[in-house]
Amino acid sequence: MKRRLHIFIVLLFLGFQFSNAQDPNVVGGKSTVKIDFKKTNIKTKITFNEAKNLSNFSKKNKLNNRKVQPIDPDDPIGPDDPIDPNCLTDPKTGKCVDFDIPGDPITNTKEAGSTAGSLSVSLTGAASYSIPIMVPPGIKDVAPNIGISYTSQGANGLAGWGWNVSGLSTISRIPATKYYDNKHDGIDFKEDRFSLDGQRLIIKSGTYGASGSVYQTENYSNVKVVAYGASPYGSTYGPSYFIVYYPDGTRAWYGNSGNSRGRLEWAIFRWQDPQGNYVDYNYQSDNGLLSIKTIKYGGRIGGPSPMNQINFTYATRVRPENVYVGEYSFKRTNLLRSIQVTASGSQYRKYELTHNTTSLGYQRLASVKEYNAQNKALRPITFGYENTSSWIKKRVKSGDLYPGFNYKTSSLIAGDYDGDGRTDVIFYNKNTRDKIYLHINLYDKISLGYKINTEQFSDVFSSTILSWNNKILRQQAVTTVRETSTSSTSSTSAVRFRTFAQAAYGPVHQYDKVWNASKYRTDNYCSSSSYYAIPKKYISGDFNGDGLTDVIAIEKSYTSRNCIQGIGGGDLIEALPESANKINTEEKSISKIKPIDDCDCSSYTTNQYNAKVHFIDLKRTVTSNFAKVSGYLRKGIGSKDRILTADHNGDGKQDIYHFKEGKLYIYIKC
Template sequence: MKQFYFSILFLSFSFYISAQTTSTEVGTTEGQLTVSLTGNANYTIPIAVPPGINGVEPEIGLSYNSQKGLTGTAASGWDISGVSSITRIPSTKLHDGTIDGVDFDALDRFALNGQRLIRKDSTAAYGGNGTVYETEYYSNVRVTSYGVHPSGANYGPEYFLVEYPDGSKELYGNSADSRSVAEWAITYWENAQGVRINYKYSISSNSLILESVKYGTRGIATPINEIQFTYEPRYIPENYYIAGTNIKRDKNLTGIKVIGNGVGYRNYALTYQSFGRIKEIVEKSGDNTKSYNPTVFEYEAKAPGEITYIPISTTTSVGNINSLNAATVSGDFDEDGKMDFLLYPTTGPDAKKKFWPFINIESGDVNIGAPYNSGAFDEILSSTFLSSGGKVMPQGWTLVQGNVFTTYAKSATGIYAQYQKTYTFPQFTYYSESPLSCIKANTPRIATTVSLPKRFISGDFNGDGLTDIAAIELNYTYSYLGPCDIYGEPLPSTSTYLGYTYFVDMDRRLAANFTTRAGRLGVSINSVTYVADFNGDGKSDIYVFDLGKVKVYSLNDSKQFELLTQFTDTGIDTAKPILIGDYNGDGKSDFMIPKEYGNYWYSYNSTGAGLLKEENMYPFCL
């Protein structure tokens, strides 16, 4: 085998390309490798097509991106390139004055091939009939939305017209097959002379599947050239939700047939490995009698989506530590792209009074951490903050000490406090007797005032890109003498006070009014809390887990935590590990909980509006 190959390593993923010398035909299938500034590998195979009128023909190709994971219009990691579309994107504080995820409402925004569409007239209805847009980055392209989506006004316009300075135009979603609930695909392109390229689709599970591209005539005349696409079921479908609507891409491209004036011009055959990865692509003649050497792709021996880890074994300068007597806070504290951590004791005389930063952790070496005696603290939280000049800084951490919040950063010469905020939280007062108690009126009730225990968590709750803090008062149960029984004796009683949650905006530009009482979340000492993005709007949400149920809260524009969803299920057990992550790649946070000891897990997938439960077996166990 004559082999010219390269290896791209990305997150333990290797990708090899080779040409097999099994064909006697002269020539090879064209292909181009590029590596982006972010480190992802791109490989593109252009599809050969017959010439069109005055050089007008589609530029169709197969394009691989190493960072796409399971996603792709052709296969996992692969797209059919040269086919543009208009898609939904979230509202942002910068562009729209508010943050709102894609959820089929008036705050959904649109993007042409990834470029946000901005209204030229800010008073026009976004998505309205006749509204004109321009791209966020200047392109001299005019985009106009028309009509009402067949699914309803909340779903936006029926179609879009895109006009270019040279007189050419494109229509998006201007046919039933080129429009879904989430996307408007190009219906046709036409130049100023009326030469047209037509695109035809099918719809499967709310996803658009390209079936053919036709060209070679003017206007609505029957095209003479055609590119046909064939598919098979996908091994691992691309599966996600928008506001509870399931969108699934469940087809893998298996063949491309190119026809010129009724005669076969080219054929491309794609074969797959057992896990649905493209194994090879073979370019053949129009009658399938001749072929170039296949382009072969090799991968690491693991399935798409399989979870792996790279262990680092090291020794720290602090000994006798384990998960029962110490805790860590992780972050990239020196901006080198590698994870660092702060270690602090949770038991003993130094519990939560000092910490050790460990930077530039290397496998096999002794990593030295110098102790930092901070004094007693409630919590350490990793944070993103502003410099005194208003610049977003590398990750630091915030030390919570009662009513004082101090943000620190690591420099080459040491640890330095950046800024500090202080807020005195209200106290809770209760009385020894109920007003309905039968104790004599001249006996004064005894007032008890306490500072409620709090749980501090961090996240970007308001979506400004900076770390905020939520101070959650835990539910507090207290005793008192209640109403009297039939014998005139006061009854011992207990009540539970539902604590408030306070939103602390850590933006250093706010010298006052940075703390808001933001509602009640009903968090008890036994509750488990996590921070993640439930609905994909870019803001951090709060998950509150109790035995058999979970509630999710999000901060609204009034700085109040409002309930997004609640879900009750016997599989939710706070005594077991709860693993939160975006497991299907749709930008929304899901979570998994083990069923019992073994390989079976319950997965709870976010739909943006609720949760869906599945039971799966994974190649790891407890």
């Protein structure tokens, strides 16, 4: 139906002002208010000639495909609409003529009605839009409540960017938290926690994840969730399935059949009321991720089989979505294309979804077209999206950085060093490494610069520390690393972590942490040996989840020499020191030195297969036992390798990414 009305609403605001002062309209203690009404002609109907002119203008300017707002579904035909809303009467011929008018919600369908949809705003401020899927009634009103829903805060969903199928229920894995579980632990299929449709499941009895354990939802309710069996994926994966018991006798099964169980979730398979009427859900697996395939209802236990069915059809995504959980890869390659509802084998409704594709390959829902039981299309709902400009707007402010920055010899580290919420910088000379220049207020016309005279350091990084009164500093600090090894006879060297932080009058030294690191031994000759510092790579980050900066020290490869007296050129492998025999090596080169006076020496250059990793807690209040061996890397660090950090498993602690050519190794804290 085409609306031919342009209605303007005139709002009349009447203001009343009360005063104790005398007013000419106040007579004898009574107030009178004089209101003047002005006659206004409100145009409620477009004329034939106006429609004709608008139509000609539209064709001339090619505006026939202009996007318009849909007709109000609550008032598709206004009281002043013509009898036939699809045409206007030609005053000369008396015949009905249909025009294409700009702003008129014209589609290529002649069917009356439109697809329902509702717009709302969530409590978090997200724009939400829902399209309910019309389904025939089931036995005693037992039927699924399915829809297509959008949220502006959503990511790439099953039906497009921000779009998903609503009305489905799942029990999913979630991380352990300090508040509920007294520890931070990401999803790793070991000691995961569970949630029912976003509600954390709190253990009431039994062992979390074990068969027979009973749970309640985080927001208290009378719903009881019971776990059964053991997962076929392994004993650490939790139960095989769940049953949810509702106070009215209704039950719901999750993960026990219908391909409703995956590594990440247990999807609802059956919902059943106390009388035995049920709804069954079946799924298909898309590279480890579940997608709804069919919904059957209208059946009863011991009675007729389901006579109503909802079928979901998918297309292949332009840009698949990959996610890694634990040591497994999950990939979403399908995109919802259509939904068909049937009753007793005949079509009841059908919904076709079309998408457009962004420059990055993301697909957005462009329209939803509904078909009735006769397969006749109703007016589609169309969606438009704003596109972000592909260019970055320049915002240039010039300033001076004393004593100047040379990209060849200088290195720069960004951070908020004065706590004002804006980025500041420190830079230093990579050759001298004996002082640091701190610059704040870079957005002001005059930036403030400070010089920090430090001892010579090997590394420097920004850090989050505690103040003298054990509160986290608002501003970031700067920590330098210096390793001193003055004696070749000592088996340890002192690694000093010195921290500075900005105060009201400039940077101030806060505290030091000294770690006595082990050195490696090499023989000068059979009668003498020396100790040297093991080369290391230092990585900063919050590795224990306390919100403060820690350090990981990874040992690099080194060359040592072993000399043995009086073996006359014996087996060199047997001549390795006991400590070297315990190290698996990836690459080893041996150079033999000519024996002198029966002293046989061999040099070994070792790229350690198990590179040792040390953890150093820089927390100000921890003054002893703050360094320990954290483990080993599977591969040694090569000259072209890169080490980065990120919270890979969402447990609030930094993990390590080791990039080698063609490979990526990820290490998480257990």
